[in-house]
Amino acid sequence: FxxxxxxxxxxxxxxxxxxxxxxxxxxxxxxxxxxxxxxxxxxxxxxxxxxxxxxxxxxxxxxxxxxxxxxxxxxxxxxxxxxxxxxxxxxxxxxxxxxxxxxxxxxxxxxxxxxxxxxxxxxxxxxxxxxxxxxxxxxxxxxxxxxxxxxxxxxxxxxxxxxxxxxxxxxxxxQCFLHKGRDQFFWAKRNPLIYKHPKNSSTPVVPKGKDPNLINKKIPLDAFLLYKSTATGIARGAGALNLLLYNPKVFLSLLLGLICVGWFIYGLSGLVFGSSSEIQDAQANSTQSSVSQSSSVSNKADSSSNSTVSDGG
Structure with missing residues (x-):
């Protein structure tokens, strides 16, 4: 282009x-x-x-x-x-x-x-x-x-x-380049790995980890307007499966991670809402105690008054 x-x-x-x-x-x-x-x-x-x-x-x-x-x-x-x-x-x-x-x-x-x-x-x-x-x-x-x-x-x-x-x-x-599609990963659609490899390599392999000859480049959607990629006119994704999701260890790790996150949220919500309930209960008890004390004082005052009147007779 x-x-x-x-x-x-x-x-x-x-x-x-x-x-x-x-x-x-x-x-x-x-x-x-x-x-x-x-x-x-x-x-x-x-x-x-x-x-x-x-x-x-x-x-x-x-x-x-x-x-x-x-x-x-x-x-x-x-x-x-x-x-x-x-x-x-x-x-x-x-x-x-x-x-x-x-x-x-x-x-x-x-x-x-x-x-x-x-x-x-x-x-x-x-x-x-x-x-x-x-x-x-x-x-x-x-x-x-x-x-x-x-x-x-x-x-x-x-x-x-x-x-x-x-x-x-x-x-x-x-220059020789190996393109490796990653469409099986939703976050890497149209974003293949591009590895610059030696020209005498007949079966190049994308290296693991960082490599100065390894880059990735997003394919613009306009590129698909230039040609019809398949003879049938039906474009299909790469046949490679995302094997990570089919690995029991990875699946259990993800499940454990979700449980931990759920437990953390549950504990945090209990801490927040539990503290609010305790404060409300404490305030209610304090109010009730104040009312009780006021009643006691009033009763004592009435008793003293009655006693004084009696003595005067």
């Missing part, structure tokens, strides 16, 4: 990816005029062929995002990178967008073959460009990956099993 906003050309096989005009409407945004999104799915034989020869037809300066790359570049499906060599663009044009040829060549800035620098021509008189001044594309799949920066390509490979990707492909990677 950031590449589209920056006006780049993005080539991807992500299934369900919306066309550029739909994305603009959904996000209420207008991309720069240089932005282009080229969607080539890899769910058919022709699509697979295109992606296995991406270095023959991808435009210069493109961001290339290849999803489920284990289904394209894995030995498990019979892929042999040493068997894949350059083929001319014309062989792929029937399976590319109608205006692709003109767009492809518009990405070139042809060199003036009569004004080449001495460093651009070897001692045989062979230049880095073809006879029309266009940079020569890679001769092989291996060269396409190893020299991708020469063509200003940024390549992002996405796979649930990094181990299926040939080590020769992994060798030229700059």
């Amino acid at each position: 950031e590449a589209l906003k920056a006006g780049r050309v993005v080539v991807t096989n992500i299934e369900g990816m919306q066309p550029l005009d739909v994305i603009q409407k959904r996000l209420n945004i207008e991309f720069p005029s240089t932005t282009r999104l080229i969607r080539i799915f890899s769910r058919d034989a022709k699509g697979i062929e295109l992606w296995q020869h991406f270095f023959c037809w991808c435009p210069l300066g493109a961001l290339i995002v290849i999803d489920e790359c284990q289904d394209i570049f894995s030995k498990n499906i019979g892929f042999r990178m040493d068997k894949v060599f350059y083929r001319p663009l014309s062989e792929f044009l029937p399976n590319l967008p109608k205006d692709y040829e003109s767009f492809f060549y518009s990405r070139y800035t042809p060199a003036d073959m009569s004004q080449l620098d001495a460093a651009e021509v070897d001692d045989r008189g062979q230049a880095e460009y073809d006879d029309q001044g266009r940079i020569i594309y890679p001769f092989s799949f291996n060269e396409g990956f190893m020299r991708h920066r020469k063509y200003n390509w940024d390549i992002e490979l996405l796979s649930p099993d990094w181990g299926q990707i040939d080590t020769a492909i992994r060798a030229c990677s700059e």
